[in-house]
Amino acid sequence: MDSHELADPSENATHSPTADGNSPAENPSHSSATDTNSTSDQSKPSEDPSHSSSADAKVPEKRKREPEPAPENSSEPAPPQQHPLWKTTLCSYFRRTGGSCSHGESCRYAHGEEELRQRPDNTWDPTSERAKKMAKIDEKEKETEVEEGSVMMTEALGEGDESSSGLSKCFVNLPMKWSADQLRKFLSEQGILFKSAKKKKGMTVGFVTFEDAAQVKIAVKELDGKSVGNNRTLKVTDVIPRPFEKNNKVGVPAHSTQKAENPSPNSDNSNTINSTDNDEADGDGSLLPNGSILKGRSARDVVTPLAHLSYSEQLEHKKNSLAQILKKLTRNARKACPNGVSLPEWIMKSREIGGLPCKLEGIIESPLVNGYRNKCEFSVGYSLQGKSTVGFLLGNFREGVTAVEEPVDCPNVSRIACKYAAVFQEFLQHSLLPLWNRLNNTGFWRQLTVREGRRPCQIAEVDNPESNISEVLLMVQVCTVGFDDGQVKSELEGLAQAFSVGSTVESPPLPLTALVIQDHTGISNAAPPDAPLRYVFINKGGDRGLEIANDVVEPRIHDHLSNLRFSISPSAFFQVNTLAAEKLYSLAGDWAGLGQDTLLFDVCCGTGTIGLTLAHRVGMVVGIEMNASAVSDAQRNAEINGIKNCRFVCGKAEDVIGSLMKEYLSLPQKQDVTNETLQNKEAEVNSAEENVNSADCGLGTEDNSSGDHENGCTASKSDDDAQMEKLCALESKSTPVQQFKNVVAIVDPPRVGLHPTVIKVLRTQSRLRRLVYISCNPESLVANAIELCTPSVDKADKENNRNNRGWRNMSSAGLARHRAKSMPNSEPFTPIKAMAVDLFPHTPHCELVMLLER
Ligand SMILES: C[S@@+](CC[C@H](N)C(=O)[O-])C[C@H]1O[C@@H](n2cnc3c(N)ncnc32)[C@H](O)[C@@H]1O
Numbered sequence: 001m002d003s004h005e006l007a008d009p010s011e012n013a014t015h016s017p018t019a020d021g022n023s024p025a026e027n028p029s030h031s032s033a034t035d036t037n038s039t040s041d042q043s044k045p046s047e048d049p050s051h052s053s054s055a056d057a058k059v060p061e062k063r064k065r066e067p068e069p070a071p072e073n074s075s076e077p078a079p080p081q082q083h084p085l086w087k088t089t090l091c092s093y094f095r096r097t098g099g100s101c102s103h104g105e106s107c108r109y110a111h112g113e114e115e116l117r118q119r120p121d122n123t124w125d126p127t128s129e130r131a132k133k134m135a136k137i138d139e140k141e142k143e144t145e146v147e148e149g150s151v152m153m154t155e156a157l158g159e160g161d162e163s164s165s166g167l168s169k170c171f172v173n174l175p176m177k178w179s180a181d182q183l184r185k186f187l188s189e190q191g192i193l194f195k196s197a198k199k200k201k202g203m204t205v206g207f208v209t210f211e212d213a214a215q216v217k218i219a220v221k222e223l224d225g226k227s228v229g230n231n232r233t234l235k236v237t238d239v240i241p242r243p244f245e246k247n248n249k250v251g252v253p254a255h256s257t258q259k260a261e262n263p264s265p266n267s268d269n270s271n272t273i274n275s276t277d278n279d280e281a282d283g284d285g286s287l288l289p290n291g292s293i294l295k296g297r298s299a300r301d302v303v304t305p306l307a308h309l310s311y312s313e314q315l316e317h318k319k320n321s322l323a324q325i326l327k328k329l330t331r332n333a334r335k336a337c338p339n340g341v342s343l344p345e346w347i348m349k350s351r352e353i354g355g356l357p358c359k360l361e362g363i364i365e366s367p368l369v370n371g372y373r374n375k376c377e378f379s380v381g382y383s384l385q386g387k388s389t390v391g392f393l394l395g396n397f398r399e400g401v402t403a404v405e406e407p408v409d410c411p412n413v414s415r416i417a418c419k420y421a422a423v424f425q426e427f428l429q430h431s432l433l434p435l436w437n438r439l440n441n442t443g444f445w446r447q448l449t450v451r452e453g454r455r456p457c458q459i460a461e462v463d464n465p466e467s468n469i470s471e472v473l474l475m476v477q478v479c480t481v482g483f484d485d486g487q488v489k490s491e492l493e494g495l496a497q498a499f500s501v502g503s504t505v506e507s508p509p510l511p512l513t514a515l516v517i518q519d520h521t522g523i524s525n526a527a528p529p530d531a532p533l534r535y536v537f538i539n540k541g542g543d544r545g546l547e548i549a550n551d552v553v554e555p556r557i558h559d560h561l562s563n564l565r566f567s568i569s570p571s572a573f574f575q576v577n578t579l580a581a582e583k584l585y586s587l588a589g590d591w592a593g594l595g596q597d598t599l600l601f602d603v604c605c606g607t608g609t610i611g612l613t614l615a616h617r618v619g620m621v622v623g624i625e626m627n628a629s630a631v632s633d634a635q636r637n638a639e640i641n642g643i644k645n646c647r648f649v650c651g652k653a654e655d656v657i658g659s660l661m662k663e664y665l666s667l668p669q670k671q672d673v674t675n676e677t678l679q680n681k682e683a684e685v686n687s688a689e690e691n692v693n694s695a696d697c698g699l700g701t702e703d704n705s706s707g708d709h710e711n712g713c714t715a716s717k718s719d720d721d722a723q724m725e726k727l728c729a730l731e732s733k734s735t736p737v738q739q740f741k742n743v744v745a746i747v748d749p750p751r752v753g754l755h756p757t758v759i760k761v762l763r764t765q766s767r768l769r770r771l772v773y774i775s776c777n778p779e780s781l782v783a784n785a786i787e788l789c790t791p792s793v794d795k796a797d798k799e800n801n802r803n804n805r806g807w808r809n810m811s812s813a814g815l816a817r818h819r820a821k822s823m824p825n826s827e828p829f830t831p832i833k834a835m836a837v838d839l840f841p842h843t844p845h846c847e848l849v850m851l852l853e854r
Contacts, residue, residue, distance in 0.1 A: 083108060084119075084120045084352065084353075084354075085108070085119065085120075086108055086117065087108065087109065087110040087115055087116060087117045088110070088116070088117050088118065088119045088120075088124075088125060089109050089110065089116075089125045090109060090110050090112075090113075090116060090125050090127055090128055091103075091107055091109030091110060091111050092109075094107070094109070094111045094112070099111070110125070113128060113129055113130070116128055116130070119354055120352070120353045120354035120356070121323055121324075121327065121353070121354025121355055121356060122319055122320045122322075122323030122324075122354070122356075122360065123320060123323070123354075130316075133313070134316070134317060134320060137306070137309060137313070137317050166213075166216070166238075167195070167209055167210045167211070167212070167213070167215075167216060168207055168208065168209045168210075169207070169208050169210070169216065169219065169220070169236050169237065169238065170205060170206075170207055170236070170237045170238065170400075171183070171199075171205065171206040171207070171208060171223075171234060171235070171236055172204065172205050172234070172235040172236075172237060172400070173204055173228070173232045173233055173234050173235055174199060174203075174204055174205065174206050174228060174229070174232070174234070175204075175228065175229030175230065175232065176201065176202055176203065176204055176398060177201060178199055178201065178206075178229075179199065179200075179201050180197055180198055180199045180200075180206070182199075183197045183198075183199040183206045183208070184197045186228070187208065187219075190222060190223065190226075191222075192215075192218065192219050192222060192223065193210070193211065193215045193218070194208050194209065194210050194211070194215060194219065195209045195210055195211050196208070196209045197209075198439075200439060202397075202398055202523070203397065203398055203399070203400060204232075204398060204399050204400065205399065205400035219236065220236050223236050224236040297394050297395070298394075298405060298408070298409070299391055299392040299394065299405040299406065299407055299408060299409075299410055300408065300409045300410050300411075302392060302393070302394055302395060303392050303407070303410045303412070303413075303843070304410050304411055304412055304842035304843055305842075305843065305844060306841075306842050306843060306844060307409075307410075307411050307842040311365070311369050311841060314838075314841060314842065315363045315365065315838060317844075318363060318836060318838065318844065318846045319360065319362070319363045319836060321844070322360060322363075322778055322834075322836050322846065322848055323354075323356060323360050325778045325779060325782055326356050326357055326358075326360060326778070326782065326834060327354075327355040327356060327357075328779075328782050328813050329357040329782045329785050329786060329789070329831065330347055330350040330355055330356065330357045331355070332782075332786045332790075332813045332814075332816065332817050333347060333357070333785075333786055333789050333790045333820075334347050335817060336786060336790045336816075336817040336820045336821060337790060337791055338791060338792075338793035338821070341791045341793070344789070344791060344828065344830065345830075346358065346789075346830050346831055357785070357789075357831040357834075358830075358831040358832055358833050358834055358850070358851075359833050359834070360833075360834045360835070360836070361833055361834065361835045362835060362836070363835070363836040363837070363838055363846070364580075364583050364584075364587065364835065364836070364837045364838065365838055366577055366579070366580040366838045366839060366840075366841050367579040367580060367583070368465055368577070368579055368580070368841075369411075369841045369842075370411045370412070370841075371411070371412070371413065371414040371415060371465060371466070372412060372414075372465070372576075372577045372579070372580070372841065373412050373413060373414060373417070373576045373577065374414075374451060374452045374453070374454070374559065374574070374576055374577070374578055375449065375450070375451045375452070375574070375576045376407070376413050376414075376417040376421075376449070376450050377447055377448070377449045377525070378390045378391055378392070378407065378417075378421045378424075378447065378448045378449075378450070379391065379392060379393050379404050379446075379447055379525065380404065380424075380428065380435050380436060380445045380446055380447055380448065381393070381402055381403065381404035381435060381436070381438070382402075382403065382404065382435065383403060383404060383405055383406075384403045384405070387429075388425065388428040388429055388431075388435055389404045389405060389406060389425060390404070390406070390421045390422075390424045390425040390428065390448055391404050391405050391406040391407045391408075391421060391425075392404065392405060392407055392410070397438055397524075402438050402439070406421070406422075406425070407421055410842075411841075411842050412840070412841060412842050412843065414452065414465075414466065414469070415466060416450070416452060416466065416469060416472060416510050416511070417450040417452070419502065419506065419510060420448065420450050420472070420474060420499065420502065420503075420510070421448060421450070422502075423498055423499055423502030423503075424448050424476070424495070424498075424499075426498070426502075427494070427495055427498040428445060431445065431491060431494075432487065432491065433445060433483065433487070433488075433491050436479065436525075441523055443479065444478050444479060444480070444483060444488075444491075445476070445478055446477040446478055446479060446520065446525055447476070447477035447525045448474065448475070448476050448477075449474070449475040449476075449477070449570075450472065450473075450474055451472070451473040451474075451475070451557050451568075451570070452469045452471065452472055452511075452557075453469070453470060453471035453472070453473070453513070453557040453558045453559045453568070454468045454469055454470065454559055454560060454578060455468055455470045455560065456560040456563065456565075457560070457579075469511060470511055471511055471513040471557050471558055472503075472510065472511045472512050472513055472557075473513050473514045473515075473516065473555060473556075473557040473570060474499060474512070474514070474515045474516070475515075475516040475517075475518055475533075475570050476495065476515070476516070476517055476518070477517075477518045477519075477520050477525060477527060478517060478518070478519060478520075479519065479520060479521050480519050481521055492517060492534075492536060495515075496515055496536045499512060499515060500512065513555065513557065514535065514536075514555030514556075514557075515535075515536040516533050516534070516535055516536070516555060516570050517533065517534040517535075517536060518531050518532070518533055518570075518571075519531060519532045519533075519534070527571070529571045529572075529627045529628070529629055529630075530628075531571070533554070533570060533571075535554065535555050554569055554570070555570070556568055556569050556570070556633075557570075559574065559578055560578070561578060561581060561582055561585070561609055561613055562582055562585070562586070562613040564612055564613055564637070564641045565637070565640055565641060566607055566608075566609065566612075566633075566637050567607075567633055567636050567637055567640060568607055568633055569629040569630070569632070569633050571627070571629055572606060572607050572627060572629050572630040572633050573606040573607070573627070573630060574606065574607060574609070575609070575839060576839065576840075577839040577840065580837060580838065580839045581609070581839065582613075583837055584774065584837040584839065584847050584849065585609065585610050585613050585614070587835060587837060587849055588610065588614075588746050588772045588774055588849055589610075589613070589614045589617060591772050591833070591849065591851045592614075592744045592746055592770060592772045593742070593744065593770055594614060594617040594618050594742075594744070595617070595618070595619075595742060596618070596619050597619055597740055597741040597742050598617075598618040598619055598740060598741075598742040598743070598744060599618070599619060599620050599622070599664055599740035599742070599743050599744075600614060600618045600620070600621045600622070600744055600745070600746065601621075601622050601623075601624070601657075601660075601661075601743070601744070601745040601746070601768075602614075602621055602622070602623040602624070602745075602746055602748075603624050603653050603657065603745055603746070603747040603748070603749070603754075603758065604624065604625060604626075604653060604747060604748050604749045604750065605623030605624060605625045605630075605634060605648065605748075606625055606627070606630050606633075606634070606748075607630050607633040607634050607637060608623050608625075608630075608633070608634030608635075608637050608638065608646065608648055610623075610746055610748060610774075611623045611634075611646050611648075612634070612637055612638060612641060612643055612646060614746075615638075615643045615645055615646055616643075618645070619645065619740050620645045620646070620647070620740065621645060621646040621647070622646075622647050622648075622649065622660060622664065623646060623647070623648040623649065624648075624649050624651065624653045624656055624657060624660065625648065625649075625650060626650070626651060626652045626653070628650050631648050631649070631650040634646075634648040635648050652755070653749075653754070653755060653758045654755035654756075654757040654758050657757075657758050657761045657762075658757070658761045661761060661765050661768075664739070664740075664743075665739075665743060665765060665767045665768075742769075742770075743765075743767050743768050743769070744768070744769070744770045744771065744772070745762060745768060745770075745771050745772070746771075746772045746774065747762075747771065747772070747773050747774065748774040748775075749775070749780070750776075751776060751777040751780060752777075752780055753775070753777065753780030753781065753783060753784045753812075754780075754784050756787075756819060759784055759787045759788060759819075760823065760824070762788065763787065763788055763823060763824075763826050763828070763829070764823075764824050764826045766826070766827065769853060769854055770851070770852070770853050771788070771829060771851075771852040771853075772849060772850070772851055772852075773785065773849070773850045773852060774847060774848075774849050775847065775848050775849075775850075776839075776845065776846075776847055776848075778846075778848045779812055779813075780812060781848055781850060782812075782813060782816075783812040783813055783815070783816040784816065785829075785831060785850065785852065786813060786816035786817060786820055787816050787819050787820045787823060788828065788829045788852060789828050789829050789830065789831060789852065790817070790820040790823070790828055791828050792820075792823045792824065792825045792826055792828070793821055793823075827854050828854065829852035829853060829854045830852065830853055830854060831850060831851075831852055832850075832851040832852065832853050833850070833851050834848060834849065834850040834851070835848075835849050836848050836849075837849060
């Protein structure tokens with residue numbers, strides 16, 4: 001699962017001219033509201049003491065007025081653009097005197113909030129209302145992060161009888177890597193007597209049961225507050241009964257009696273924790289183990305923590321946060337710059353823009369602010385009230401939160417996705433198979449993914465976004481291990497029928513294209529791309545209306561980006577906000593400086609969205625992607641859109657990029673592109689457009705299996721295979737290795753960023769002059785850019801660097817600094833400009849694009 005999967009929305013889009021026909025840079029409406037105002041003045045913000053701090057307010061008479069920046073003609077008011085800090089600080093005289101300041105309009109300080117400008121580093125005068133509001137947002141964001149020690153277990157945990165007698169304790173803040181054995185060993189080493197101890201690797205909480213009250217007392221006295229592992233302070237707290245067990249002495253949720261009849265062989269469902277009643281229990285009995293009352297937390301708070309702000313406030317907040325992260329690039333590259341090597345100009349000039357490595361040009365808004373997600377992953381689990389629920393985890397499993405709440409009021413989730421979650425939830429109330437238990441890794445039902453596909457739509461049509469959703473693919477994740485095949489089949493049939501009925505009772509009926517069952521045994525719900533799939537065909541005409549098949553064509557979903565049609569297999573990555581993704585890719589294309597003599601490397605290309613949408617603007621695209629289904633999708637997408645100048649290579653970028661670059665860049669440079677090539681290319685683009693138009697005919701029809709291969713709607717399995725064979729043959733035989741004058745790379749890696757080998761190849765390939773980095777995680781962009789942009793060191797320094805140990809404890813930026821020192825001698829890149837694109841309204845996440853050149 002990527003960072004912006006809505007699932008725990010922790011997951012994470014393409015090119016074309018934007019739908020309004022303007023590139024973002026050309027269209028001020030894209031970024032004007034939040035643009036950074038930077039100027040060429042050399043002053044540093046830190047050199048400009050504010051004259052409006054609260055301390056100043058107390059002793060105004062002691063404060064010396066700073067000289068105004070000298071206007072060219074002292075009789076004229078200073079033009080605002082003369083000083084980068086012009087009007088970025090509130091005028092305390094003006095404030096204190098209720099509106100009179102002897103400097104009048106020429107005062108460099110802002111007379112009131114309306115006049116106040118943002119500082120070059122994207123911050124606001126800390127005494128201003130805007131800054132205070134931003135600080136509050138930060139605080140609220142922190143609050144919604146799970147506090148260390150909060151436990152909201154709704155899973156069966158303990159030992160029945162003992163837990164209800166108060167003999168169980170919750171140990172909070174344990175090292176994540178500890179297993180139950182390590183916890184037992186630790187207890188024994190401390191001389192603590194106990195009956196049993198439970199702990200899962202990856203969690204910071206454990207549960208210990210004692211023989212009697214005396215043992216409990218000693219354990220609390222000896223261990224509460226003790227230091228464990230890496231400077232963690234252990235907390236020993238009461239185990240709180242799961243709320244639905246407070247009135248149920250047996251400790252089994254009412255609905256789970258049914259499950260007890262059909263437990264998984266490993267199932268532990270009857271073991272639940274009941275413990276001492278706690279006086280501090282609130283209405284629903286949800287408590288922190290340390291005794292404090294768990295503040296009410298909703299799925300909305302967790303999934304969309306910025307939803308309480310207006311959209312413009314959200315954008316401003318994101319831009320500020322990004323600016324702070326970007327400054328790390330300057331600081332770390334400065335630190336990593338070898339002795340005796342002069343600092344690159346961009347570092348020298350960073351002072352003019354508040355320490356930023358390059359100008360942060362603004363943030364492009366999402367065309368759709370609500371219900372924009374085309375993919376939502378809903379967890380299955382118990383709510384705080386013990387109800388089988390399909391929705392979002394209320395926090396982090398690692399810290400002991402397993403409660404799931406319905407996706408109520410989460411503004412990024414579409415109405416259709418919510419409806420399907422509700423249908424599934426209703427079904428689970430009567431299912432004979434158990435929910436997945438995250439603590440003992442048993443159970444059957446795990447997760448529901450709802451993927452929506454849209455017909456081509458103009459940004460102007462976003463007013464009624466739902467009307468553009470023409471396909472829905474549902475993927476239900478289960479774990480079949482230990483369950484009877486017959487029973488599994490019967491439950492899945494029941495589920496298919498429930499979805500089928502659920503879709504048709506709505507008016508208008510909800511689209512329902514395919515149901516896929518993903519069988520996954522792993523501990524977390526993040527299944528590998530090759531996890532086995534079964535396809536359930538939904539025949540809307542029939543009674544039961546389904547057929548489970550393993551050996552037929554894989555169901556897929558179709559979406560449209562920049563007038564191209566994309567066929568997406570169930571587990572392939574596709575940006576979750578299609579309309580905003582168009583803007584993102586369009587920006588990347590504009591910044592990449594493309595032309596017919598350009599060879600574009602699309603690194604981490606997924607289903608080929610970036611390369612394919614830019615293909616008509618370049619000579620050739622080489623896409624690299626490790627997910628085999630996504631590569632097949634990319635090849636298929638090239639085919640259905642009639643695009644012939646793309647090659648997609650399946651492999652880890654770190655394994656293949658070196659040889660691919662060598663293959664394309666080691667030949668002598670090619671002459672100018674001939675007229676003939678250009679004409680061919682034009683014909684290809686026209687044929688792509690025709691294909692899109694004809695492909696549209698398949699949209700809106702429910703049954704894809706009857707699609708017409710010729711017009712690219714769908715294909716039967718044999719047609720697909722033939723297509724693939726043709727493509728592979730084409731690639732291996734006839735893709736001539738041409739030479740191109742201009743070589744650029746657009747990289748769009750997963751959250752962790754690029755592999756060090758990829759960075760090294762990009763950095764040392766001297767013909768690569770321009771690199772556009774797209775990132776959903778600005779921290780990893782910064783870390784990678786440190787390596788790409790820091791001047792290299794000579795050999796002797798590298799030797800010293802090898803002796804450096806302790807990398808395990810380094811931050812990503814620290815590690816990047818360290819690696820930068822081992823970078824082979826090569827010309828560093830320069831950060832030219834950056835721009836954010838908001839693909840994830842209501843959440844703190846955002847895509848960041850940076851142009852690097854040399
Ligand atoms: C953020 S997605 C971007 C996909 C594509 N550019 C798009 O926007 O649709 C990152 C992609 O990188 C792929 N990926 C992850 N690690 C990779 C690696 N080491 N080498 C190549 N591809 C990788 C993932 O499978 C995923 O498709």
